[in-house]
Amino acid sequence: MGEEKIILALPDNKDRNAINAALRQSGYSVIQKRSGQDILDSIVEDIPEIILMHADLPKVDGWQVCEKLKEDQLLQKIGIILCCDDAHESDIIRGFELGADEVFDANVSARELVARTQALSRRLQIAKNLIKIRDLEIELDAHRVLKDGKTIDLTYIQFKLLYLLASRRDNIFSRSEILERVWGKKVYVTNRTVDVHIKRLREKLGEIRYPSQYIQTIHGVGYRFM
Template identity: 35%
Template sequence: MSESLGGGNGLRVLVVEDDPSLQVMLRYNLEKQGYRVEVAGDGEAALTALTAFRPSFVLLDWMLPGSLSGIDICRRLRAMPGGHELPVIMLTARSEEVDAIRGLETGADDYLTKPVSMATLEARMRALLRRTQGPSELLHFEDIVLDLVKHRVERGGRSVQLGPTEFRLLEFFMRRPGRVFSREDILRSIWGENIHVEIRTVDVHIRRLRKEINGLGERDLIRTVRSAGYALDSEGE
């Protein structure tokens, strides 16, 4: 086991996993850290738990018995009221990069390949939970307003629904407008120095951020700089 997550403080974690041995291992270790844990063994049970248990964090297996896969559950979760703000880590036996990217594009914030290392899982959970917290302040850029306390984003007065990673990514850019950051810079700043994440993960989250903040007729304020990276820029694309 790795160092503690710092105490779960009763935070509710929904584990969606059909493997009984993995269920037991995850429940034991998470409860040991102070989390309240609910386990769902299939997609239907997961949908019920999302409403009844109201988790603060979801660990979601890709392959589930029955007609609903982890991908299906993630799509439905993101469509629920407040679902964009719920951190989701997908657990998958698939090791191909294309599968990981598909999971991220569906709405997962992160992914881990089985067998799951608790040390790695704890590190990823810590990083993701840090990205959902922030100091008390508003950030402004052009017609975008980011509220770090209420975890809300508006553009031109309309509400913008962002997942935890996209929210942290937008905050990162809004604190440094006009500056170009490489994918490596973004990985280190958003995910941390000691967590291995594929470089293409940055592109996936940039696409998702663009899709959400750019409404019909609105300028794309995220500029892609060939061979250099990305910037939040008034000139945009």
């Protein structure tokens, strides 16, 4: 799925390795940087989901990194977590004003840091209407589906159908429900047509080789995405 990339820029200390390890453990692909300048240089080519950095970095400090990122259309969307030594209220407010998503004291435990990072990725995903399920990524706004990072071309109806099912995993949708939600109330189309679309969707998702990997048939009831 293209693991989520996170840039980690913290001063040398015992925690840094712990945090690095914990983030990797949670499935992030971690890239470590030393200075603010290093961060700015590296993101030109490769935009990460989140930057987790200390406020006091050499060359360009964390505050300045925030400012730079918010100036740029493409980089605005990166989530920013900022740690300060002895964070006072004024620091925290300043951080938020500069566009950071989280600002807090560097004394916080590695565990909490990871938890906050995960919470932030979740929030960012929701903001983008992005659904990630195993090796699938479904982007509502971009009207795009990626499997293993590769684009799958879906037609209009196929996309709507997939998005409906995936937006409430485990929920069983009856055919009439699907018809109403995908085609709209007024349109009148046979129930059986849903089957055909499910079939076409399954094909494109590659369910021939691994049957029912994504879409499960509930005999006599409907379909569900799992």
